[in-house]
Amino acid sequence: MKKRSTLLATMLVSIMLVVSACGSNGNAETNKNTGTNNSTNTPAEATEPPAEAKDVTLSLRHTQIKETSKTRLKILEDVVAKTQEENKGLTFKLEGIDEIVNRDQKLKAEMAAGNPPDIFEVFGGADLKLYVKANRMLDLTPIIDELGLKDKFASLDEFTIDGKVYGLPFGGYSEAIFYNKKIFSELGLEIPTTWAQLLDVSEKIKAAGYTPFGLAAKDGWVNGMLWNTVMERNVGIDAFSKVVSGEAKWTDENFVKGFASYAELVNKDYFTKGALGLAYADQGAQLLSGKAAMVFTGTWDANRFSGDEAGDLKGQIGYFAFPSIDGGAGDQTSINASYSNGFGFSANLNEDQVAAAKKFIANFFTEEVQKRTLVEDKLLPSMKLSDLSGVDPLTTEILTVMANASSSWKAYDAIVQPAVGADVNVGIQELIGKVTTPEKVAEKIQASQDKANAAK
Secondary structure (H helix, E strand, O other), rough: EOHHHHHHHHHHOOOOOOOOOOOHHHHHHHHHOOOOOOOOOOOOOOOOOOOOOOOOOEEEEEEEOOOHHHHHHHHHHHHHHHHHHHHOOOOEEEEOOOHHHHHHHHHHHHHOOOOOEEEEEEEOOHHHHHHHHOOOOOOOHHHHHOOOOOOOOOHHHEEEOOOOOOOOOEEEEEEEEEEEHHHHHHOOOOOOOEEEHHHHHHHHHOOOOEEEEOOOOHHHHHHHHHHOOOOOOOOOOOOHHHHHHOOOOOHHHHHHHHHHHHHHHHOOOOOOOOOOHHHHHHHHHHHHHHOOEEEEEHHHHHHHOOOHHHHHHHOEEEEOOEEOOOOOOOOOOEEEEEEEEEEEEEOOOOOOHHHHHHHHHEEEEEEHHHHHHHHHHEEEOOOOOOOOOOHHHHHHHHHHHHHOOOOOOOOOOOOHHHHHHHHHHHHHHHHEEEEEOHHHHHHHHHHHHHHHHHHO
C-alpha cells in the first residue's frame, strides 16, 4: 500500500511542478541569411509542398450521458473539436453509452469478438488485464514517452501491466462519507472516528427520523463501495490479492467478520428502506433532499453535492473518512483512492489512426484540461497540477481527507477477477435483503473464487 508521502504526492495536495518554457533567438539569426543571395548564382533551396491532409476516422466511446455528466462531456467535446480543427481530415465519431452497459456487457462482447471501438473508456486493474491478455489493447508506453507524459501522471499503476502502459486515467477518486452538516449540527453530532461512534451517531440520526445512510442498492457496485472499506478495515487490502493467489479464503475469520460488520448496519436498519429497488441517482438525491444524513460514495458525486442541485444545502455538505474498526487487521486510517477510469485504445488501429490518437492524447492530457476537470467538474485530476486555485470548499475538504489518510488502495473489483467481483455484489445485495448470513455469503464467494483461480 502507498505510504502517506506517496499519497500526498499522488493526491494533489503537495503536487507542485515547475514548468519552464525556454525560448531561443538562435533561429532569428539564422533566418536573416536564408533568403536568395542576388550576388551569386546559387539557386534557392526547393521547398516541398505541404502534405495533403489524410482522411482519418476514430470512433470514441464515452459514458458521459447523464445530466450530472454534462460538464465532463463538454470538456471532452472541446478537446475533440480542437483536435479536429488542428488536424484537417481527422474525424471523431462520439458514442455515448451507459457506464454499466459498457463495462459489463458491450465492451466485453466486443473484446471477445476483437472489434472494440478505436478509443473507449475502460477500467484499469482486473478488467484491463483480461483485455491485454487477449491482445486487444494498444501499448501506449512509447507514445507517452514520445509526448513527454510518462512522469506527468499521479499514478499509472492500474493501467500498467508487465511494465507496459495500456490506458491513461482521466481522473482520480476517493470514497468516503459525504454528510449533511445541518443535520449533524441540529442533533449535536460530532464526526465519528471509530466504529462504535459511527453506530452511536447512526442510532441518534435514526431516532430523529432521518435515514443514517442513504442507499440505492439496485446496482451491485454501489453497495460494494461502503462494503469495500468495511472489509478493508477488517482484513487489510493485501488480503484481497491473497484470495486471488489462493493464500487466503473468503471464509477466513476476518473476512467473515467483514461481512458481519456490514450486516450489522443492515440489521440495525441504518440504510434506506426499499434500497434494493432504487437506482443509483436516487442515492445522492436522498442526501440532497435532507432525508439521509450520510451517503458513502465516490468523489465523482462532489459536483452534484456542491452544485445548483444542492439547493439550500449548497455549502452544507461535508466529507469525512470512514472510521476505524477496533481489532481489525487493516490500515484503520487508510482510504480507497486511486485512478481507475481512463481511456484505452484498440490494438487494431492502423498507422494513421495511431498518429491521430497521439494528437488526441496530446490535447486531452494537459494541465489546462485537467484543471478544468477539477474546477468545473470536481473530478480529481489524474495528472500533477502546479495550480490548485479556484477549488471550492467541498473539494478542499476532500483533498484534506485524502492528505490525512495513512495510505490509499484500489477497489476490490480492480483486484479480484470480474466474475468474483460480480458474485461479491450479489452477496452484498442478499445481505441487504436479509435473506442470508455472512457465513453463507462467504462460502458462495469462495466457491466462485476457486473457480476463477482454477481458470487462470
